[in-house]
Structures are given as structure tokens and as C-alpha cells.
Amino acid sequence: MESKRFVGSGSPHIKDNTCTKRIMLDVIISLIPAFIAGTILFGIRVIPVVLLSILSAVVSEVVYNLLSKKPFKQAVDIDLTSVVTGLLIGLSFNVKVAWFVPILASIFAIIVVKMIFGGTGNNIVNPALAGRCFVFISFLGLSTAYVSGGWVDPNGITVGATPLANILESGSLYNIGISKLDLFLGRNLAGCIGETSKIAILIGYIYLSIRKVIDFKWPLIYLATTGLFTVALNGFDFRWFMPSILSGGLMFVAVFMATDYVTTPNTGWGNTVYFISLGLVTAGLRMACQMEVVTFAVLLMNIIVPLIDKWIVPKPFGTIKKQIMPPKETQK
Amino acid sequence: MKVKEIALDGLIRQNPTFKLVLGTCPTLALTTVAINGIGMGLAVTFVLICSNVLVSLLRNAIPDKVRIPAFVLIIASFVTVVSMLLEKFMPDLFQTMGVYLPLIVVNCIILARAESFASHNKAGYAALDGLFMGFGFTLALTLMGVVREILGKGAFFGLTLWNFKIEFFSSAPGAFLTYALFIALFSAVYSSIERRNKHKRTLKPLADESLSQDATIKEVAKEAR
Numbered sequence: 001m002e003s004k005r006f007v008g009s010g011s012p013h014i015k016d017n018t019c020t021k022r023i024m025l026d027v028i029i030s031l032i033p034a035f036i037a038g039t040i041l042f043g044i045r046v047i048p049v050v051l052l053s054i055l056s057a058v059v060s061e062v063v064y065n066l067l068s069k070k071p072f073k074q075a076v077d078i079d080l081t082s083v084v085t086g087l088l089i090g091l092s093f094n095v096k097v098a099w100f101v102p103i104l105a106s107i108f109a110i111i112v113v114k115m116i117f118g119g120t121g122n123n124i125v126n127p128a129l130a131g132r133c134f135v136f137i138s139f140l141g142l143s144t145a146y147v148s149g150g151w152v153d154p155n156g157i158t159v160g161a162t163p164l165a166n167i168l169e170s171g172s173l174y175n176i177g178i179s180k181l182d183l184f185l186g187r188n189l190a191g192c193i194g195e196t197s198k199i200a201i202l203i204g205y206i207y208l209s210i211r212k213v214i215d216f217k218w219p220l221i222y223l224a225t226t227g228l229f230t231v232a233l234n235g236f237d238f239r240w241f242m243p244s245i246l247s248g249g250l251m252f253v254a255v256f257m258a259t260d261y262v263t264t265p266n267t268g269w270g271n272t273v274y275f276i277s278l279g280l281v282t283a284g285l286r287m288a289c290q291m292e293v294v295t296f297a298v299l300l301m302n303i304i305v306p307l308i309d310k311w312i313v314p315k316p317f318g319t320i321k322k323q324i325m326p327p328k329e330t331q332k
Numbered sequence: 333m334k335v336k337e338i339a340l341d342g343l344i345r346q347n348p349t350f351k352l353v354l355g356t357c358p359t360l361a362l363t364t365v366a367i368n369g370i371g372m373g374l375a376v377t378f379v380l381i382c383s384n385v386l387v388s389l390l391r392n393a394i395p396d397k398v399r400i401p402a403f404v405l406i407i408a409s410f411v412t413v414v415s416m417l418l419e420k421f422m423p424d425l426f427q428t429m430g431v432y433l434p435l436i437v438v439n440c441i442i443l444a445r446a447e448s449f450a451s452h453n454k455a456g457y458a459a460l461d462g463l464f465m466g467f468g469f470t471l472a473l474t475l476m477g478v479v480r481e482i483l484g485k486g487a488f489f490g491l492t493l494w495n496f497k498i499e500f501f502s503s504a505p506g507a508f509l510t511y512a513l514f515i516a517l518f519s520a521v522y523s524s525i526e527r528r529n530k531h532k533r534t535l536k537p538l539a540d541e542s543l544s545q546d547a548t549i550k551e552v553a554k555e556a557r
Contacts, residue, residue: 104498116516134500137499137503137505138497139499
């Protein structure tokens with residue numbers, strides 16, 4: 001018998017209160033500003049959309065657990081990852097989305113992308129993005145009819161193309177009729193619930209950075225690369241820099257989805273390579289397809305992550321000073 | 333007895349699509365609608381039966397060193413026959429199958445059966461093997477086609493059921509997902525049946541030979557002494 005005062009354990013002997021549930025709780029807290037901003041901008045219909053996607057994500061995880069013959073207590077005891085997945089899915093739709101679209105996205109994200117591959121921490125791509133991609137392919141008309149948000153005034157809601165789509169399609173910055181301040185605050189522009197208000201995303205980003213849930217460097221590297229490559233593709237016209245960063249779902253994805261622990265490389269250099277190439281892919285595909293492709297860019301790079309991890313192997317302990325990373329077993 | 337074995341092998345135990353994972357290319361590309369699956373399956377079945385019989389009849393005449401080119405030659409001639417027949421009598425199906433019809437020549441199922449079964453079995457058995465392997469393939473393709481048609485097009489064999497389409501299932505990623513899920517389901521059901529059979533087999537001798545238990549106990553007691 002082992003005595004209780006002497007606990008033998010495997011090699012990482014660092015003690016911390018970091019666990020999946022705490023990290024996921026932090027992510028949920030950091031998403032609340034985006035949710036509130038979405039509710040203010042797009043009206044009360046945001047709440048059922050988000051709640052439906054969270055609920056269907058949680059229910060599908062429990063049902064899968066029960067189907068795979070787990071005991072009831074274990075099946076109900078889910079970590080908050082599926083709540084985060086559902087929340088992210090809910091926030092990445094426009095308000096007027098048909099009711100079954102977020103439900104199908106959540107079910108696909110949880111059952112196919114996460115649970116079939118082995119549950120939390122074993123998915124090869126980000127579940128929320130894959131779920132969104134699934135419904136994006138399936139119901140093209142239903143999920144892209146973006147609604148522009150009125151500032152507090154719900155009557156001001158009109159259907160229109162997103163500013164990014166306008167910029168990319170017309171190829172010039174001058175006829176979009178929207179100021180950078182509007183882009184930043186999310187006023188009077190069409191888009192998804194969570195992504196339009198950049199200031200809410202920034203609050204979430206700062207919170208996550210302070211709580212050390214994500215490393216503050218990576219979203220910045222991603223955004224900077226995307227902006228600079230867009231500038232380079234347009235003949236080094238630096239007026240493209242801010243609009244390319246502030247429009248579309250780029251910032252939302254950069255902060256909350258691209259930084260997912262499971263689908264990013266394990267090493268610092270690996271992450272550098274990952275986020276820089278993510279920026280290049282995003283900017284390049286945006287200009288080539290003339291539409292918002294952040295979802296597909298991140299999914300594409302997620303698949304390459306194992307290769308990056310294979311190429312970039314960290315030096316053995318003792319040769320360099322290493323930064324302690326949070327455990328790579330959680331996901332958003 | 334052997335006929336039953338061949339039938340079980342072709343339809344379930346060595347189902348070309350779900351168990352051997354052969355001929356994936358037409359499986360993924362042609363199962364968007366159920367009727368294409370049936371058409372492809374029957375075309376392959378026909379070629380499979382004919383080539384199996386001919387390979388089996390010529391098995392002593394074909395030198396071992398050049399058997400693969402010889403098999404391919406036999407298969408290719410039958411594929412040409414099928415594609416000409418289809419072009420004449422079912423031009424619509426011929427159009428939809430497109431490049432996958434001539435590609436039957438290099439379909440792994442046909443070559444695999446010629447190599448592993450027909451080349452050392454009698455012609456009658458080879459024909460049966462071709463028939464059941466082809467039916468296994470057709471069945472698998474039709475099942476996948478039905479599921480993908482219902483989900484992706486809201487229809488069943490061309491009959492519109494409802495106006496709800498998940499277009500993902502009509503596209504290539506949907507094909508991969510459906511295929512993977514079918515393989516998973518098939519192996520789950522198959523292995524559970526296999527386990528039950530094994531369980532029965534182990535229970536039977538114990539029930540029949542209750543004496544054997546006594547004998548072993550006596551032996552153990554002897555050794556202990």
C-alpha cells in the first residue's frame with residue numbers, strides 16, 4: 001500500500017491549479033463581452049441562437065457518452081469544452097440564421113469532429129470551425145445572408161454584404177462607406193454575432209492574456225502577418241492594413257479559435273511558423289477567392305500542425321531555457 | 333458447403349468495399365445518388381463474373397510470370413464490352429459514370445479476385461465468387477448511395493422526399509465521411525456477431541463434456557499431491 005503522504009507521479013512535477021475546466025471557464029468569461037456586444041448590436045434574437053448551439057453541443061456530447069456505454073454519472077460529467085465549442089459556434093453565425101443551422105453545426109462539431117476522434121484533446125481540427133464549415137458548405141444561402149446591426153436601434157437592421165466582401169469584391173477601399181471607427185466598434189455593419197465588435201474581442205483577448213490562457217504574442221503575429229501580406233499583395237498600399245485586420249471574422253478567429261491548444265504546434269518555433277503561415281494563407285486566399293476564408297485557412301493549417309510538430313523538435317532539457325507552457329490537453 | 337462459404341465471403345466476411353476497402357475510387361465518386369451506385373455495382377459484377385470465369389479457364393495456360401498483364405487484358409476486353417453496351421442501351425447512365433467506367437479495368441476488386449481466387453479455382457466456383465463479390469460491392473454502393481441521396485439531396489432513388497438538403501453529403505468530403513462511418517458501423521456489427529459466435533462455440537463443448545471438467549480436477553489434484 002502506498003501511503004497517502006507520498007504520492008508517486010509521472011515526470012512533469014509542476015504543481016498548478018490549471019485544469020481543463022478552469023481554462024474553459026476563462027474562455028467562456030472572455031467571450032461574454034463579445035456576446036453582450038452582439039446582443040446590443042443585433043437584438044434579442046442573438047440569445048436563442050447562442051443558447052441553442054450551446055445546448056445542442058452539450059446534449060450531443062452526453063448522448064454520445066451514453067451511446068458508448070459510459071456509466072450515467074461519467075457521461076453527464078462533461079468538461080466545459082463542449083460549452084465553449086457551442087458558444088463559439090453560436091457567435092459565428094449571423095442573427096437571421098435558420099434555427100436548425102447552429103444545431104446541426106454543433107452536432108457535427110461535437111460528434112464527428114471531437115468525439116469520434118477520441119473526445120477532448122484528440123480532435124485534429126478545431127471543432128467549432130469544422131462545424132461552421134460543415135453548415136457553410138451545406139446551406140450556403142442560409143448561413144451567409146449577413147445582417148447589419150443597428151446601434152441599439154433594432155429597426156436599423158438590414159441585410160447586406162459584409163464590409164470585407166465589399167472591399168474584396170470592389171478591390172478598392174474608398175466606396176465601402178464605413179470608417180475605421182465603425183469597423184472597430186462594429187457599428188452599422190453586417191456580420192456575425194461575435195465578430196463585428198472588435199472592442200469586445202479586444203477585452204476578451206486582454207483577459208485571456210492576463211490569465212495566461214493564451215500567449216499574447218500569437219494573435220498579434222497572426223494579425224500582423226495577415227495585414228502586411230494583404231498590403232504586399234496590393235502593391236504596398238498601407239491603407240489596406242487596418243481594414244484587412246478589422247474586417248471579417250479574422251480577429252475573432254485569431255483570438256479564440258486559432259489559439260486552440262489542441263490544434264496548435266507544441267513548440268514556440270512551431271507556433272511561430274504556424275501563425276505566420278496562417279497569416280499568409282489567410283491573406284492570400286482572401287485576395288484569391290474574394291471572400292472571407294479565415295475558417296478554411298485555419299482548418300487547412302490545423303491539418304498541417306502534426307507535420308510542423310514533426311519538423312520542429314524542441315532541444316532536450318538542459319540545453320536551453322524553456323518557457324513553461326500550459327498543458328496541451330485542452331481545447332476550445 | 334463451399335458455395336455457402338463463397339457467398340458469405342463475398343457479401344460479408346470479405347465485403348470488397350467495407351472489409352477489404354477495395355475499389356474506393358468509384359465508391360467515393362459515384363455514390364451521390366443510389367441509382368449510380370447500383371449501375372456501377374452491376375457493371376463491376378458483370379465484368380467480375382466474366383473475367384473470373386475466363387481467368388479460371390485459362391489458369392493452366394497463362395504462364396506465371398506474365399499473369400498480371402494477361403489478367404488485365406482479359407478484364408479490359410470485358411470492360412470494353414460493358415461500356416459499349418451501356419453507351420448503346422443506357423446513354424444516361426453512361427454519361428454520369430464518365431471516366432469511372434473505363435477505370436473498372438484497374439479496379440482492385442477485379443484484379444484481386446482474379447489473382448487470389450480465380451487463378452487457382454474451378455470455373456464454376458470462380459463464377460460464383462464473382463457473382464457474390466459483385467453483389468457485395470453493389471450492396472455496399474447502393475447503401476452508401478441511399479444514405480447520401482437522402483441526406484444530400486432529400487430524395488430516395490430520384491423520388492423527392494422533402495425539401496431539406498445537407499449539401500455536404502453530396503460533396504467529396506461528405507463521401508469520405510459517409511464511407512468512414514459505414515466502415516466503422518460494419519466492423520462494429522461484424523465483430524459483435526463474431527464475438528457472440530465465439531462465445532457460443534466455447535460454451536458448447538463444456539456443456540457436452542461435463543466429464544472433462546472432472547478429469548481436469550483429478551489431474552490437478554494428482555499434481556498437487
